[in-house]
Amino acid sequence: MNDLSTSPLRIYNTLTRRKEDFKPITPGFVGMYVCGPTVYGEPHLGHARPAVTFDLLFRYLKHLGFKVRYVRNITDVGHLVNDADAGEDKIAKKAAADKLEPMEVVRYYTESYHVAMRALNTLTPSIEPTATGHILEQIEWVEQLLKNGWAYESNGSVYFDVEKFAQSHDYGKLSGRKLEDLLQNTRDLDGQSDKKHPADFAIWKAASPEHIMRWNSPWGEGFPGWHLECSVMSTKYLGEEFDIHGGGMDLQFPHHECEIAQSVGHCGKESVRYWMHNNMITVNGGQKMGKSLGNFITLNELFTGEHKLLVQSYSPMTIRFFMLQAHYRSTVDFSNEALQAAEKGYKRLMNAYALMNKLEHPGHESGDKPEEEKAIFEACDLAYTHMNDDLNTAQVLADLFVLSSKIYALHNKQLSMSSISKAAFDKMGETLHVFINEILGLQEEAVGGDDGVTDGLMELVLELRQSARANKDWGTSDLIRDRLKELSISVKDGKEGSTWSVG
RNA sequence: GGUCGGGUGGCCGAGUGGCUAGGCAGGGCUCUGCAAAAGCUCGUACAGCGGUUCGAAUCCGCUCUCGACCUCCA
Numbered sequence: 001m002n003d004l005s006t007s008p009l010r011i012y013n014t015l016t017r018r019k020e021d022f023k024p025i026t027p028g029f030v031g032m033y034v035c036g037p038t039v040y041g042e043p044h045l046g047h048a049r050p051a052v053t054f055d056l057l058f059r060y061l062k063h064l065g066f067k068v069r070y071v072r073n074i075t076d077v078g079h080l081v082n083d084a085d086a087g088e089d090k091i092a093k094k095a096a097a098d099k100l101e102p103m104e105v106v107r108y109y110t111e112s113y114h115v116a117m118r119a120l121n122t123l124t125p126s127i128e129p130t131a132t133g134h135i136l137e138q139i140e141w142v143e144q145l146l147k148n149g150w151a152y153e154s155n156g157s158v159y160f161d162v163e164k165f166a167q168s169h170d171y172g173k174l175s176g177r178k179l180e181d182l183l184q185n186t187r188d189l190d191g192q193s194d195k196k197h198p199a200d201f202a203i204w205k206a207a208s209p210e211h212i213m214r215w216n217s218p219w220g221e222g223f224p225g226w227h228l229e230c231s232v233m234s235t236k237y238l239g240e241e242f243d244i245h246g247g248g249m250d251l252q253f254p255h256h257e258c259e260i261a262q263s264v265g266h267c268g269k270e271s272v273r274y275w276m277h278n279n280m281i282t283v284n285g286g287q288k289m290g291k292s293l294g295n296f297i298t299l300n301e302l303f304t305g306e307h308k309l310l311v312q313s314y315s316p317m318t319i320r321f322f323m324l325q326a327h328y329r330s331t332v333d334f335s336n337e338a339l340q341a342a343e344k345g346y347k348r349l350m351n352a353y354a355l356m357n358k359l360e361h362p363g364h365e366s367g368d369k370p371e372e373e374k375a376i377f378e379a380c381d382l383a384y385t386h387m388n389d390d391l392n393t394a395q396v397l398a399d400l401f402v403l404s405s406k407i408y409a410l411h412n413k414q415l416s417m418s419s420i421s422k423a424a425f426d427k428m429g430e431t432l433h434v435f436i437n438e439i440l441g442l443q444e445e446a447v448g449g450d451d452g453v454t455d456g457l458m459e460l461v462l463e464l465r466q467s468a469r470a471n472k473d474w475g476t477s478d479l480i481r482d483r484l485k486e487l488s489i490s491v492k493d494g495k496e497g498s499t500w501s502v503g
Numbered sequence: 504g505g506u507c508g509g510g511u512g513g514c515c516g517a518g519u520g521g522c523u524a525g526g527c528a529g530g531g532c533u534c535u536g537c538a539a540a541a542g543c544u545c546g547u548a549c550a551g552c553g554g555u556u557c558g559a560a561u562c563c564g565c566u567c568u569c570g571a572c573c574u575c576c577a
Contacts, residue, residue: 038577075577090577131577175572176506198574205576226577249508253572279508279571286510286569325526326516331509331570338515341527345515348526351540386517394517398525405542412534414542474536481538492540499540 007388009064011057011244012329014252014275015174019390024243025273030066031238032058033272035230035247035255036128038075039109040090042298043116045281045289045334046248052320052441053278053328054246055122056391060439071237072125073230074113076106076132077213077223092212102213106132116299119316121441127237131229135215138224138232141266142204142217150265154194156206156220163197165261171199174260174275175253201258203228227258235263235271245272249279278328284309284335297334311336314343315445321346324393324440349397350444351501352404353432355411361425362417369419372406376424379403380431393440400435403428413495462491462498469493 009022024030034054037047058070076091095102131138142158145151151160165171166179179199202225207214214221234242240263247256256275263271282288283295290296297307305313314322322342326332367373379402386395406428409415417425436442461480468476481491484500491500 040577077577172506177573178506195575202576224577229577249571251572253506255577282570288570322515329508330516333515335515337527341515343527345526348540392517394526395524398517401525408541412541414534469536472536478537490539493535493538494540495534 007385009060009388010390011274011276012390013273014277015272020274022243022274024066025241028065028067030061030068030244031242032061032068032070032244032246033230033234033238033242034070034072034125034245035251036072036074037109037113038090039106039113040094041109042300043109043113044296044298045283045302047113047116048120048299048319049281049323049328049332050246050248050278051117051122052120052323053391054276055120055441056324056328056393056439057244057246057276058123058125059441060387060391063434063438069127069238070123070125071127071129071234073233074106074110074128074130075226075229076103076110076130077229095212103132106130112300119299119303120320121316121443123441129233129237131224131233132213134229134233134236135224137236138228139204139215139217141228141232141262142219142224145203145262145265148265150261151203152196153219154196156222157194157202158204158219158225159195159200160203160225160258160261160265161196162199162201162261165265169261169264171261172253172257174257177253177257201225201227201254203262227255227262230255231259231262231266231271234259235267240267241269241271242273244274244276246276246278249277252277279331282331282333284333286331286333309336312340314339317442317445318343318346320440321349321397321442324442325397327390327392327394329390345397345401346442349400349404349436350442352407353436354444354501356407356429356432359407359410359417359425361420361422363422364418365421365423367418367420367424369415372415372419373421373424376403376406376420376428380427383431383435387435387439396435396440400432403432407432411494411496458489458500462500465491466497 010019011022012019032054034050037043054070054072058068061068091102091105094100095105098105142151145160146153146158149161150165151158162171162179172178204217204219204222205225206220206222211223213223215223234245245256245259260270260272263269280288283297287293287295295309297309299316299319301307301310302314302319303316305311318339322334322339323332325342325345379399383396383399386392386399389395406415406420410417461484465477465480468474468480484491489500489502491498
């Protein structure tokens, strides 16, 4: 385990609205639960943000030496369309429209989600439970909540009694809401509900005749209320008390608020120690992304460039880098200009990293430029300091760019290797490796074969070109460079010979 | 309307009382057969108006503006 004594990991807890030192319930172990996707459509930018944010946390916690169990659910039942007509189950509607079984829809989009998440280099969660796989457990929770007096049955549905709960508990503490305010805003709306109080929420919902996703229960055929699955599955796999619960800010209310109420109602205590919420994604200058606005971009469209708002394609790593350049609690705005900037920045960083691995240090124990030495050690330390400060990846990347500059300078002989010690050189390489690969999850984008054939061929081509250059045969030399350029291979001539890269 | 969170240089985006964020784009210089890359360097920003302070992008108030959530419901 790394030494945390200098600066402990601090994370922002939505519950307290403060950054807190992270201390796991069981030393050495961390349980984290993150709200995953509802699989009724193509994965889009909105899916990428929490996935990357909590992948980052997962990676960092593991790097710090914790044994982490990361649970991210797949919601595959009973989802309503909220950007179209109200009152329709998203998955059921999609299934009806395409004449498919609901589970065919679920299967298809779960796979799409996994493919996109792999492309973004997110690690597979330890457990990825589905709501449909936990119907029995959810029914048991409903029964327990009824038994504990926190719920009531009404026409085949079961509702959580928020009004009663609020009398003895602070319902709304997570999102800063008050029950009275909620009442005010709901009073004049549809009063034909089975609910006693407008703020009550369904934990079991009776299925209407046309509803195709339905299960038997003590209250008749129906399906579980959507807040329930997360409470049930998180506590099943992480225990009645666990460390971190994450998700998008949009889920704070009502979803996470309801989870708290359910957990208290069922377990007699709150389950979650640290609530973490990533901010949302906007498009083209702060517009929210929505199908109705015509700026809804799926990840696949981003990867291929096939969308009317996109002037080019953007690779998965560009997207990941772009999101990491912002802090996870800030909104991040997508535009072609911003993405192109990110693409270049990403390549600059990765190129520096590749050069680092080719550089060799003679081995002397002290350098003759103490200020360079100091700058390197400082940047390496700051990377950890900034990461520990609520995962401030924007600053971490800035620190890594400081190191990048040193590497380029060393590579171009603008900075002599004699300037820095072996220790500084090694520290720099180690820091870059750990942060880029392990923590930030950035990787070289796969191009061509990695069987050594491409490398060998390029070596040969560049050797031939080098001999042409030695003969001042600029025609041949430039022809080779131009033709390679047409194949998207850039050749750069340096003092120590030429290097090539794709893109 | 209610609750909460934002508005930073050409673009993106850190930063919460005084010290260079960083990336991209642009100008200059160096290197270079040319090109590219890279290094050095320049720009000197903090929505507006007041206030607190020796000193504010950073704290307080007001205004403007953007966004999230706010019946049913994953």
